[in-house]
Amino acid sequence: MNVFVASDNIISPLGFTSSENFEQLKKMHTGVKRIENSDLSDEAVCAAIIDTQKLNDEFQKQDLTSKGLEKEYTRLEKMAILSIKDCLKQNPKINISGKRTLLVLSSTKGNIDLLDASMSSKFDRKRVYLWETANIISRYFQNPNQPIVVSNACISGVLAIIIGKRLLEDNTYDTVIVSGVDIMTHFVVSGFQSFKAISNEVAKPYDSKRDGISLGEGCGTIVLTNDPGLTLNNEQQIIVKGGSSSNDANHISGPSRTGDGLFLAIEKTLKEANVKAEEVNYISGHGTATLYNDDMESIAISDAQLAAVPMNSLKSYFGHTLGAAGLIESIVGLHSMRENTLIGTYNFNELGVAKPINIIKNTTAAVVNNCLKTAAGFGGCNAAVFFQKVQKN
Amino acid sequence: MENRNYISSYCAVKEGEVIVDHSTSYSEKTLPSIDFIKSVYKHFQLNYPKFYKMDHLCKLAFVTSELLLKSNPVTQKYSSEDIAIIIANSTSSLEIDTEHQNTISDKNNYFPSPAIFVYTLSNILIGEIAIRNSIKGENTFFIFDKFDPDFMSSYINSLLNSGKAKCCITGWVDFYENKYESFLYTVEKEKGTLNIEHTSEQLKKLFNN
Structure with missing residues (x-):
């Protein structure tokens, strides 16, 4: 059995669709910037951060067309919802609320920003549990199945794609929405700083002068299906x-x-x-x-x-x-x-x-x-x- | 290929009790959570200095896996890349996440530490078990509201049936706010002494015992 890609989306500082992101990459434009005086860190830090105003505006626009179930969504939930919504827009054949459609969420830290005292009053404490985060995203789309959460450090995203593929091969589902999301937080930045793992400049992968990572935030979603009829007619078919x-x-x-x-x-x-x-x-x-x-x-x-x-x-x-x-x-x-x-x-x-x-x-x-x-x-x-x-x- | 798989051994650590393959092998009802887990380590003379560096969640995973693999030394039977480790819990690493958060919440008392931060990932406990036993197969950490016997049995059976692993160390390890519960078991094609088929129903029974 083949597992096909039916749709995909990237939410990052470089754009809110895969195409926008790819256009920027072709021109070799980076989303990593030097950020000073932020809530993330006392020291300046190089990171790829999504503009909060843009995120909120986009979410507001989208949310008008749906029945928002929660009073408010977290930064991380907004990214994931926008990302999945764009996948559905790209490919209207996907039945997100179908019985045989499943959400697989990949995240290392989820809504970990809610541990901060300034946030804890705004959201229910339960929201910091990754399964609850996944439930909220899944419920937003009225999906009837219990979502699966993969939290396996930096391989989570690749692993979630593999798990999606295997669930489709087992024929338990027809469509698996694989979404990976993490946000930049003081929690994560301070931890990597304590490891002295963050470069003072934009990261230089594989380079002789490389000296550490740049952190970033974003969301990527791939919709997988075992039904070739669900792929887009005008698009090159790709299988996992x-x-x-x-x-x-x-x-x-x-x-x-x-x-x-x-x-x-x-x-x-x-x-x-x-x-x-x-x-x-x-x-x-x-x-x-x-x-x-x-x-x-x-x-x-x-x-x-x-x-x-x-x-x-x-x-x-x-x-x-x-x-x-x-x-x-x-x-x-x-x-x-x-x-x-x-x-x-x-x-x-x-x-x-x-x-x-x-x-x-x-x-x-x-x-x-x-x-x-x-x-x-x-x-x-x-x-x-x-x-x-x-x-x- | 034969599609049946078997629970060949299990170890549960909860409510002040250690149960290995149906029988209680240690019980100490008076100690609070982490003290009880340390007492398990001492009682069974598990000699592994890295234990003291681990966070509470990993300590719990470590003692449970040690006692499981003592009862059923699968690393002697299978090559390292054929053994998978697939574990789930509900609270991820929130116990140590809270500790890390406390080191950064006060600007005048700011002391984040790599020794704490490294444990703020739930799959580190898989890494600790892998390192201790030189296991190199598939690894995945899942997060569920509650232990999910349906998903776990079906996912792991299909992993074994497709030949992606020959044996799997799997189950549940959760530690948060002084509540702890672990249940690890081995799944193999062979019946072993327990002879319990790896189905959702059997798993439910064992887990709730």
């Missing part, structure tokens, strides 16, 4: 052909030096997809721009015989959006396939990782029939997923 996760069993806050966990996830993914390494057209890497992560990835990619495959990181455009990253970055991959365009890695100048890999420097035209998306995260977890165009006879 394989996916796997693994653990490198090495350290809770550092990647394995050998890259064996990520290697394993890639190997299992390509095996399931029945694809040889030399057939891979493009790798959308994790590329957080920390010293250890990027080195680890280069070793795993090289060991998997993928060193020559064009590869990029999008973390210098969107920042690290945690539970949204796997979705957002996969969606960019989908658009790279549809437009046969590979996005250059913003801020990448000179390769500086443990093993040579083929990092895309400037946006270029290329035949992109497939995409391997990889991710790694705290807790030693790794994941990979493989997308492929359906070739017309």
Whole structure:
């Protein structure tokens, strides 16, 4: 059974639709900015943040047409609702409130901003539970099924796509809405600052001068279906052909030096997809721009015989959006396939990782029939997923 | 391939009791939550210095997984990449999230720490079990209002039936505001000594016992 992409959306500082985002990426415009004097941090911090006024205005516009069930929605819920709504707008064939439609939500921290004293009076305490957040989003669309929440650090998004695929293959559902969302909070910024993991500039993935991550916020949604009739007639069909996760069993806050966990996830993914390494057209890497992560990835990619495959990181455009990253970055991959365009890695100048890999420097035209998306995260977890165009006879 | 899978072993830690494969192996009803979990560690002489660095949630996951794998040492039977770890809870890492929040809420007393922050992800407990036992297979952390035997049994059965894993360590580990509950079990193609089929009904029975 094939699992098809039926619709997709990205909400980020670069735009509120996938197309808007992809247009900005083609021009290599970044959403990461230096932010001073904010609630997020006392020190200036480089991050990709969505304008609150724009978010609220867009939400207000959309909400007029629906029966809002809650008095008020949180910043995170607004992003997810807008993202799913746009997917439905792009593809009106999707039956969001159907019995055989399920929401899978990927988030690392959900409404964690509600722990702050200034917010706790505004929303019910229950709202900080991830299952309740998912219920609220699902109820907004009058979906009858209990949503599934995946919270597995920075691989959550890729993992949620894999889980969606498996649920469709089991024929439990016809349509799975996979949405990944996380917001920028003082909670997250202070934590990464305590790790001394944040760069003072925009992140420089795989670069010899890289010195840490940029954080970001956003939402990405992919609608998956096992019904080819639900895909758009005028759009290139794309299927999810394989996916796997693994653990490198090495350290809770550092990647394995050998890259064996990520290697394993890639190997299992390509095996399931029945694809040889030399057939891979493009790798959308994790590329957080920390010293250890990027080195680890280069070793795993090289060991998997993928060193020559064009590869990029999008973390210098969107920042690290945690539970949204796997979705957002996969969606960019989908658009790279549809437009046969590979996005250059913003801020990448000179390769500086443990093993040579083929990092895309400037946006270029290329035949992109497939995409391997990889991710790694705290807790030693790794994941990979493989997308492929359906070739017309 | 045979589509049946079996619960080959389980360990539950709740209400001051440790139950392994139907029998109570330790009970201490007087101690409050985290003290009880530490007493389990001492009682069974689980010697693992990293235990002391862990947050409460991971400590609970650690003792439960140790006793489960003592009863059924699956790492000796399967290769490391064929064992999956798939665990769920309700409150994610909110216990330590609150602790991290307390370190940043007062500007005059500001002390966020990586040793705390690293635990503000629920899947870290999967990482701790993986590191302790060198397990490299599939891992996923789910969040549900309540333990969901329907979803868990069907998702894990399909993982085993499709050959994506040969064995799965799975269940529920929750710790928040002094309430704790853990229930971890192994699922295999072999019946094991328990001989309980991995179905939603059987799981419901075991979990609620």
